[in-house]
Amino acid sequence: MRKIIIAAIAAATITPVAASAQSAREVRQSQREVRESERDLARARAYGDRGDVREARREVREDRRELREDWRDYRRAHGDVYRRGGYAGPRGYRYRPVTVGYRFAPDYYGRRYWINDYGTYRLPRPGYGYQRWVRYGNDVVLVDTRSGRVVQVYNRFFY
Numbered sequence: 001m002r003k004i005i006i007a008a009i010a011a012a013t014i015t016p017v018a019a020s021a022q023s024a025r026e027v028r029q030s031q032r033e034v035r036e037s038e039r040d041l042a043r044a045r046a047y048g049d050r051g052d053v054r055e056a057r058r059e060v061r062e063d064r065r066e067l068r069e070d071w072r073d074y075r076r077a078h079g080d081v082y083r084r085g086g087y088a089g090p091r092g093y094r095y096r097p098v099t100v101g102y103r104f105a106p107d108y109y110g111r112r113y114w115i116n117d118y119g120t121y122r123l124p125r126p127g128y129g130y131q132r133w134v135r136y137g138n139d140v141v142l143v144d145t146r147s148g149r150v151v152q153v154y155n156r157f158f159y
Contacts, residue, residue, distance in 0.1 A: 030067035109143045
């Protein structure tokens with residue numbers, strides 16, 4: 001009886017680790033499939049007919065949908081990673097939703113707001129050189145640090 005209980009406890013502690021590893025692997029696999037589908041679409045546009053292009057577009061849409069579903073599953077399973085403390089903005093800070101092209105004042109994308117461990121949050125690698133992921137309220141914004149322009153936005157990223 002004792003061996004059965006110990007085996008059950010061991011199985012219960014190992015299962016969540018295996019599930020989370022599978023989830024991260026699924027996200028990476030979905031990202032790979034999206035890239036392959038986009039390459040197929042480019043080839044279809046260059047060398048195929050209208051039917052080939054239509055089919056390639058459909059595959060890209062399906063792969064992107066699957067990637068979003070895997071991403072949502074990953075966020076649900078790892079919610080503690082996306083819970084951060086309160087955001088203390090620069091002096092005079094007042095949150096306003098931003099979109100691509102918005103220009104931040106330099107205080108908003110200073111070192112104190114950088115997200116250096118973007119891999120932990122499964123964010124894409126920022127462009128080489130002058131782009132940085134920055135926390136802005138509960139959003140994550142990719143900013144071109146030379147001009148202060150927003151390149152990409154993930155709204156309601158942190159809980």
